[in-house]
Amino acid sequence: MRMKLKLLLTAATIVGITAAAQAQEEEAVYSVNVVGFQKKELPDASQFDMYAAPFYTPGNTLIEIFGTNSLYGNNSAPLADRLRLWDPNQQIYINIGVAGNGRFYSQTADGNWVSPLDDVSEMPLFPYEGLWIASSSQAPSDRTMTFAGDVVMDEDILYPFHPGFHLIAYPFSSSIPLQEMAFEESGAAKNNSAPLADRIRVWDSDSQSYVNYGLAGNGTWYLQDADGNWVSPLVESTHVIQPGDSFFYFSQGSYTWEEENPYLLSVQE
Numbered sequence: 001m002r003m004k005l006k007l008l009l010t011a012a013t014i015v016g017i018t019a020a021a022q023a024q025e026e027e028a029v030y031s032v033n034v035v036g037f038q039k040k041e042l043p044d045a046s047q048f049d050m051y052a053a054p055f056y057t058p059g060n061t062l063i064e065i066f067g068t069n070s071l072y073g074n075n076s077a078p079l080a081d082r083l084r085l086w087d088p089n090q091q092i093y094i095n096i097g098v099a100g101n102g103r104f105y106s107q108t109a110d111g112n113w114v115s116p117l118d119d120v121s122e123m124p125l126f127p128y129e130g131l132w133i134a135s136s137s138q139a140p141s142d143r144t145m146t147f148a149g150d151v152v153m154d155e156d157i158l159y160p161f162h163p164g165f166h167l168i169a170y171p172f173s174s175s176i177p178l179q180e181m182a183f184e185e186s187g188a189a190k191n192n193s194a195p196l197a198d199r200i201r202v203w204d205s206d207s208q209s210y211v212n213y214g215l216a217g218n219g220t221w222y223l224q225d226a227d228g229n230w231v232s233p234l235v236e237s238t239h240v241i242q243p244g245d246s247f248f249y250f251s252q253g254s255y256t257w258e259e260e261n262p263y264l265l266s267v268q269e
Contacts, residue, residue: 034150034151034153035055035148035149035150035151036054036055036147036148036149036150036151036173037146037147037148038054038055038146038147038148038173038243038244039144039145039146039147040144040145040146040147040244041142041143041144042071042133042135042139042143042144042145043133043134043135043139043205044135044139044141045135045136045137045138045139045140045141046135046136046137047134047135047205047208048132048133048134048135048203048205048208049132049133049203049205050130050131050132050133050167050202050203050245050246050247051130051131051132051133051244051245051246052127052128052129052130052131052169052170052244052245052246053065053125053127053147053149053244054127054147054152054169054170054171054172054173054243054244055127055147055148055149055150055151055152055173056127056149056150056151056152057148057149057150059122059124060124060125060126060127061121061122061123061124061125062083062096062104062120062121062122062123062125063103063104063121063122065125065147065149066104066145067102068101068102068103069102070145070146071098071102071133071145072098072135072136072138072139072140072143073098073099073100073101073102073103074098074099074100074136074138075099075100077097077107077111077112077113078111078112079136079137079138080097080098080099080136081097081098081133081134081135081136081139082095082096082097082098082107082111082132082133082134082136083095083096083097083098083104083131083132083133083134084096084131084132084134085123085125085129085131085132085167086130086131086165086166086167086248088162088164088165088166088167091164091165093109094106095107095108095109095111096120096123097111097113099113103119103121104119104120104121104123105117105118105119105120106118106120126171127152127157127169127171127172128157128159128168128169128170128171129167129168129169129246130167130168130169130245130246130247131167131246132167147244151173152171152172152173152261153261153264154171154261154264155260155261155264156258156259156260156261157171157172157258157259157261158256158257158258159171159256159257159259160254160255160256160257161249161251161253161254161255161256161257162251162253162254163251163252163253163254164250164251165248165249165250166248166249166250166251167246167247167248167249168246168247168248168249169241169244169245169246169247170241170243170245170259171259172243172259172261172262172263173243173263174243174262174263175240175241175242175243176240176241176262177238177239177240177241178200178213178221178237178239178240178241179220179221179236179237181241181259182257182258182259182260183198183215183249183257184215184219185258186255186256186257186258186259187255187256188215188251188255188257189215189251189252189253190215190216190217190218190219191215191216191217191252192216192217194214194224194228194229194230195228196252197214197215197216197217197252198214198215198249198250198251198252199212199213199214199215199224199228199249199250200212200213200214200221200247200248200249200250201213201247201248201250202239202241202245202247202248203247210226210248211223211239212224212225212226212228213237213239214228214230216230216234220236220237221236221237221239222234222235222236222237223235223236223237
């Protein structure tokens with residue numbers, strides 16, 4: 001199955017005239033609301049894929065992002081769609097299942113409901129954070145869902161890396177080549193010795209396996225094998241991060257990733 005992605009940005013300009021302005025100089029008041037919609041395929045039954053929601057929703061909560069009917073819910077934990085978020089501080093997964101009522105509940109590491117039930121539907125998920133979706137063995141085929149919300153209008157996004165793995169996403173509603181992301185400029189560890197370089201692992205949904213890249217001493221991302229060594233001869237990454245994709249980033253040290261908004265000026269104009 002190949003992921004299909006459709007991105008639509010709609011800018012709605014609303015002109016309002018206040019009563020006070022009418023009484024004085026009939027001065028118009030303008031506001032701009034930019035919203036985004038993104039349709040993505042969900043994994044086939046018993047398969048996995050990595051996602052992100054590059055929009056702001058009220059509270060940025062799971063229930064606001066997914067609603068109660070986008071995923072396959074079941075009161076039997078092993079038969080429900082599952083989300084796996086990542087805790088970068090403890091370097092462990094946060095396991096969540098979708099119950100029959102469409103709400104989100106904590107699961108144990110082996111895929112059972114936490115007892116007593118722990119409703120985490122209000123857990124926040126921000127545009128720079130990624131997650132896994134694991135489809136139930138009973139999930140229907142050819143499923144899609146739509147992420148929607150306000151387009152990220154921040155001038156830049158700051159994310160603090162510390163040593164270890166982080167499950168992250170490009171935080172803006174546009175695609176970007178891996179080579180153009182601002183990791184190196186922000187302070188990423190680059191090294192000609194593959195084990196000493198920062199690394200990225202993206203998920204290939206067709207093969208259900210990782211593709212690995214490392215940041216070499218010249219600031220270029222190169223393909224790595226499954227053991228974390230450079231592929232020989234060197235192969236530059238041509239991977240493009242799409243809106244709604246997430247990936248693992250392994251940081252050798254601590255630094256703050258600063259990614260600037262690529263479309264803010266054009267939207268404001």
